Amino acid sequence: MKRYKKLPRSFYARDTAQVAQDLLGKHLVHVVDGVERHARIVEAEAYIGAHDLASHSSKGITPRTAIMYGPPGFAYVYLIYGMHHCMNVVTEQEGHGAAVLLRALEPIANVDGNTKGPGLLCRAMAIDKRMNGHDLLSEDFFIAEPETKESFSIVASPRIGVAYAADWAEAHLRFHIEGNPFISRK
DNA sequence: TAAAGGATAATA
DNA sequence: ATTATCCTTTAT
Numbered sequence: 001m002k003r004y005k006k007l008p009r010s011f012y013a014r015d016t017a018q019v020a021q022d023l024l025g026k027h028l029v030h031v032v033d034g035v036e037r038h039a040r041i042v043e044a045e046a047y048i049g050a051h052d053l054a055s056h057s058s059k060g061i062t063p064r065t066a067i068m069y070g071p072p073g074f075a076y077v078y079l080i081y082g083m084h085h086c087m088n089v090v091t092e093q094e095g096h097g098a099a100v101l102l103r104a105l106e107p108i109a110n111v112d113g114n115t116k117g118p119g120l121l122c123r124a125m126a127i128d129k130r131m132n133g134h135d136l137l138s139e140d141f142f143i144a145e146p147e148t149k150e151s152f153s154i155v156a157s158p159r160i161g162v163a164y165a166a167d168w169a170e171a172h173l174r175f176h177i178e179g180n181p182f183i184s185r186k
Numbered sequence: 187t188a189a190a191g192g193a194t195a196a197t198a
Numbered sequence: 199a200t201t202a203t204c205c206t207t208t209a210t
Contacts, residue, residue: 187210188208189209190207194202197199198201
């Protein structure tokens with residue numbers, strides 16, 4: 001078992017769009033039955049709070065979204081369209097209701113199957129709603145700094161699947177690593 | 187392009 | 199209790 005440089009709580013307690021960009025290139029690690037699943041984040045979207053109509057938190061605090069209003073650095077996992085899971089990371093201070101949705105990963109170790117898209121990514125990483133509310137500073141599920149520093153360009157674009165969000169549908173709150181082959185869409 | 191599928195939240 | 203809605207994927 002290697003040592004990882006986990007991102008500190010303070011990393012998440014910042015501007016959501018900033019966190020989304022900074023998460024690109026970071027490594028997501030999930031340990032299941034002693035198997036360390038390891039992947040690089042290549043695409044993410046920001047959901048910046050109750051005023052963002054595309055965010056679940058725009059409907060206020062409900063049993064489902066309560067975790068988004070909690071302290072930063074926790075996982076928010078929910079079931080979408082009855083068949084797939086999506087994983088978010090809670091950002092900013094408690095009570096803000098913001099999170100970053102992980103949309104695509106690049107497999108590094110012990111990851112099978114497609115990771116191009118939020119539903120597939122969760123399946124490949126064995127993430128399901130049991131992980132909802134899990135602390136990302138825990139031992140078996142966390143995000144870490146890459147071992148080697150790398151440089152890449154970040155591209156901003158409108159978010160996916162949020163056409164119902166009126167004015168917010170066009171906001172450039174989706175970020176991905178330019179030229180990476182594991183992006184869910186172009 | 188449209189159906190699928192389950193949970194959630196609003197309505198009653 | 200019933201219904202509309204959904205940050206997607208897969209199959210027609």
